[in-house]
Amino acid sequence: MKTFRLLLRANRFEMAGVTVLAIAVLALAGGLVARLTAAGIPDACWAGSIGIASCGVSRLDLDAYLSDAGTWGYFAIGGIAVLPILTGLLVGITMVGKELDRGTATFAWSLTPSRRRWLVARALPLAILVTVVSLLGGAFADSLEVLRNPGAGSGETFAHLTTRGVVVGAQALAFLGLAAIVGSVLGRILPALLLSAGIVVVAYAGVAIAADEMMRHETVTVVDPQDAVPGRVMEVLYQTSDGHILSWTELYERYGSELDSSEDGGESLGLRQVVVVIPEELYPIAVARMSVLFVAIGLAGLVLSAAVVDRRRPL
Amino acid sequence: MDLITAERLSKRYRRTWALRDVDLSLPQGGVTALVGPNGAGKSTLLKLCVGFERATGGRVLVLGTDPARERGAAIAKVGYVPQAPSLYRELTVLQHVQLAGTLRPGFDAPHAFARLRDLGIPLPSTPAELSGGQQAQVSLAIALGTRAPLLLLDEPLANLDPLARREFLQVVGEVARSGDVGVVLASHVISDVEPVADRLLVLGNGRVLLNEPVVAGLARHRVVDGDSPPGAGELVSRFPDRYGREFQLISRSRSGSSAAEPDSAHEPTLEELVVGYLASSRGGLA
Numbered sequence: 162m163k164t165f166r167l168l169l170r171a172n173r174f175e176m177a178g179v180t181v182l183a184i185a186v187l188a189l190a191g192g193l194v195a196r197l198t199a200a201g202i203p204d205a206c207w208a209g210s211i212g213i214a215s216c217g218v219s220r221l222d223l224d225a226y227l228s229d230a231g232t233w234g235y236f237a238i239g240g241i242a243v244l245p246i247l248t249g250l251l252v253g254i255t256m257v258g259k260e261l262d263r264g265t266a267t268f269a270w271s272l273t274p275s276r277r278r279w280l281v282a283r284a285l286p287l288a289i290l291v292t293v294v295s296l297l298g299g300a301f302a303d304s305l306e307v308l309r310n311p312g313a314g315s316g317e318t319f320a321h322l323t324t325r326g327v328v329v330g331a332q333a334l335a336f337l338g339l340a341a342i343v344g345s346v347l348g349r350i351l352p353a354l355l356l357s358a359g360i361v362v363v364a365y366a367g368v369a370i371a372a373d374e375m376m377r378h379e380t381v382t383v384v385d386p387q388d389a390v391p392g393r394v395m396e397v398l399y400q401t402s403d404g405h406i407l408s409w410t411e412l413y414e415r416y417g418s419e420l421d422s423s424e425d426g427g428e429s430l431g432l433r434q435v436v437v438v439i440p441e442e443l444y445p446i447a448v449a450r451m452s453v454l455f456v457a458i459g460l461a462g463l464v465l466s467a468a469v470v471d472r473r474r475p476l
Numbered sequence: 477m478d479l480i481t482a483e484r485l486s487k488r489y490r491r492t493w494a495l496r497d498v499d500l501s502l503p504q505g506g507v508t509a510l511v512g513p514n515g516a517g518k519s520t521l522l523k524l525c526v527g528f529e530r531a532t533g534g535r536v537l538v539l540g541t542d543p544a545r546e547r548g549a550a551i552a553k554v555g556y557v558p559q560a561p562s563l564y565r566e567l568t569v570l571q572h573v574q575l576a577g578t579l580r581p582g583f584d585a586p587h588a589f590a591r592l593r594d595l596g597i598p599l600p601s602t603p604a605e606l607s608g609g610q611q612a613q614v615s616l617a618i619a620l621g622t623r624a625p626l627l628l629l630d631e632p633l634a635n636l637d638p639l640a641r642r643e644f645l646q647v648v649g650e651v652a653r654s655g656d657v658g659v660v661l662a663s664h665v666i667s668d669v670e671p672v673a674d675r676l677l678v679l680g681n682g683r684v685l686l687n688e689p690v691v692a693g694l695a696r697h698r699v700v701d702g703d704s705p706p707g708a709g710e711l712v713s714r715f716p717d718r719y720g721r722e723f724q725l726i727s728r729s730r731s732g733s734s735a736a737e738p739d740s741a742h743e744p745t746l747e748e749l750v751v752g753y754l755a756s757s758r759g760g761l762a
Contacts, residue, residue: 164578167571171564267562268572268615271526271555272579272622274548279579474528475562 165286171265172255179248183294186240190301193233197308200226207311230309237305241298242324248291249336250357253462256283256337257470258344258353266475276470284341284463291333299329319393319444323369326448331455335368336361338462345469348476364458372451380437382406392440402431477540479504479626479658480525484534487520487682494520496682497534502660504625506674507652509690510662511750516679518662519559522628525660526556539626552581555619555657559631561611563603569614570599576618588621595643609640616647620657627651627659633668645672666747678750680757690746697744697752698726704738713756715748725752 169176206216206223257280260266273279302325310320322328340357347353380395398406401415413420416430423429439447478501485498495517502508510518523529524536527543527550535542543550563572569592577583592599595613603611612632619627629648633641649672652659660677663669676693678686686693702714702722709726716722725744744752 163574167567167575167578170571171566171575173566263565264558264560264562265564267528267556267558268564268618269575269579270528271551271558272576272583272618274551274581276547282578474523 164282168283168286172259175251175255175259179251179291179294182240182247183244183298186237186244187294187297187301189233190237190241190298190305193229193237194301194304194308197226197230197305202226202311204311230305234305234309238302238309238321238324241302241329244298245291245295245329245333246336246358246361248294249333250340250354250361252287252291253337253340254344254350254353254357256280256287256341256344257466258340258348259350261344261348261476262350264476270475277467280463280467280470284466288334288337288459288463291337292330295333296327296330299326302326302329319439319447322372322444322447322451323365327452328448328455331452331459332365334459335364335455335462336459338459338466339364340462341466342462342469345466345473348473368451368454368458371454372447375450376439376443376447379443380439382435382437384433384435390438390440392438392443394436394438396437398435398437400433400435406435477504478502478537479508479539480660481537481540482521482534483536485521485524485531485536486533487517487524487529488532493682495524495679498682498684500677500684500687502658502675502677502687504658505652505655507648507659507661507669507672508675508677509666509669509673510660510677510679511664511666511669512679512685513664513754516664517682518664518679519630521679522556522630522660522662525550525626525628526554527551553624553626555622555624555627557612557615557619557627557629557632559634561603561608561615563611563614565603568600568602569597569606572614572618573599573621576621580622582623584621584623587623588617591617591620591647595647607640609636609643612636612640612644613647616644620651625657627657629659629661631662631664633663633665641668645669648672666750670746673746676746676749678753680754683757685753685757686749693749694743694746696728697749698728698737698741699744699748699752700724700726700738701740704740713752715751715755723748723752725749725755 200222202218202223203216206218257266260269269279270276302321306321306325323332339360340353343357343360344353347356377395381390382398383390384400396408398408399412400406407415412432419430480500480502482498482500485495486493487495498521510521512518520529524531525538525543527547530544535544538550539553541550541553564575567575573585573588576588577585589599592614597606597610597613606614616629616632633644636644645668648659648661651657652672652674661669661672673690675689676686677684697712698709700723702724704724709728712725712727714722714724725748726741
């Protein structure tokens with residue numbers, strides 16, 4: 162406990178910044194969730210045209226709800242999206258990079274018999290702190306997703322998959338690990354911060370693309386609109402009369418001007434619109450997969466950082 | 477067991493050799509003054525001892541432990557004070573001692589506090605509120621709190637004013653006299669280390685030029701005028717004094733030659749001894 166207290170004290174400016182950010186974002190998101198929930202708009206109000214359905218709520222109240230969910234929800238979701246990035250980067254850099262930059266690694270490493278233990282003693286509580294704070298944000302974002310899109314299941318559209326739920330906590334760990342390894346190698350705060358930010362963008366995009374690619378292999382092609390399954394629509398394609406499923410470009414190559422002259426959307430050519438969907442049931446798997454990828458990045462960063470710390474000289 | 481033993485120890489930074497094939501042994505006890513010009517390899521030697529650097533060749537043992545193989549065990553035997561105090565801006569002196577207690581098993585916080593109290597260093601102060609000398613004293617007090625049998629002081633006097641230097645050396649002298657701790661004090665200013673040095677280790681161009689007790693070293697050498705015959709002994713080097721007059725440093729024959737010494741011969745000062753050996757390493761005057 163004393164170690165953690167001294168660690169916080171030694172990095173008090175970074176910790177104060179992270180705390181203010183976390184409190185602001187969590188208070189905004191938590192307050193908004195409470196406010197929207199307290200509004201008590203019944204689900205019936207969202208069936209059909211908003212405000213027209215007779216659900217016992219005035220149009221004014223519905224408008225106020227939608228206004229809050231839209232404007233404040235936008236800020237809350239935005240804050241939650243940057244929360245793991247900023248906390249992960251700031252705390253990750255302080256873990257080793259700042260110690261090297263300020264020369265205090267000399268103090269610590271000349272005293273501790275084990276640099277790995279030194280790193281674990283600081284990485285563990287900071288990683289837990291950053292992850293828990295971001296998880297809270299992710300939980301609020303999950304609630305906000307439902308409250309901002311009333312009537313839709315939270316996993317139905319896969320919307321904002323990377324900015325809500327446990328993924329947010331996993332991201333914080335990933336960004337912390339990346340900042341820790343970059344800080345360990347560079348040993349300078351500002352260059353490490355800038356490079357880490359660049360790597361975070363690449364990692365963020367990389368994980369999103371990788372998760373998307375994996376999901377593409379689990380899509381369901383729905384031909385008959387009657388069979389439509391709730392989920393994320395990945396593509397809209399066309400089935401030809403001979404049973405082939407083609408994209409619009411392929412279709413155009415095949416039918417050319419015939420398609421242009423068709424006024425019924427290709428029905429006269431025997432074409433039917435089909436949709437490629439990732440079923441709603443796969444949402445928890447997609448979340449778990451993405452979280453595992455981020456956690457793996459974070460742990461790899463911390464392990465590599467430990468290896469660098471073990472070998473490098475203090476500046 | 478020796479405090480430090482080096483066997484063909486070498487360290488290269490890219491194309492520059494900081495240490496080259498250094499063999500040395502420093503026996504326990506007292507204060508060893510590690511002197512040499514900037515770039516002689518003093519800091520490198522100490523950093524190798526504390527595991528902050530890895531040798532390019534050979535090895536160094538700290539009280540029998542190789543820091544490259546068993547860094548933890550070697551660190552446990554060493555208290556280290558770097559040239560620039562590496563204190564946390566945000567922590568007070570008190571918190572530094574507490575932090576040292578969490579980092580170092582067996583850290584003797586009361587011992588460190590006693591040192592700081594004796595020196596009148598306010599515990600609630602942050603480094604920014606302390607003078608350079610006080611910051612160096614904090615580093616030294618924490619190094620002493622480790623109760624390590626070897627203190628490595630890497631030019632801690634470099635940025636201190638004369639009074640702070642004197643106070644720092646007073647503590648070092650007291651510690652060494654207690655007999656429990658061996659001290660290696662690096663400096664490129666000979667007058668700094670003269671009051672406390674029991675042993676002299678001169679490095680130049682990454683090599684050991686002289687390694688022996690101060691008293692024996694002074695007794696074994698003579699300084700004669702530049703134009704005098706060297707008499708009995710071996711010419712170490714020719715070197716100028718601060719007024720440009722040339723002198724010769726002579727290493728007296730151990731076999732006790734009966735050849736007469738020149739009239740100008742006198743026992744060197746510590747500075748003459750060091751300068752004489754440094755001149756020999758540069759090769760210009762010898």
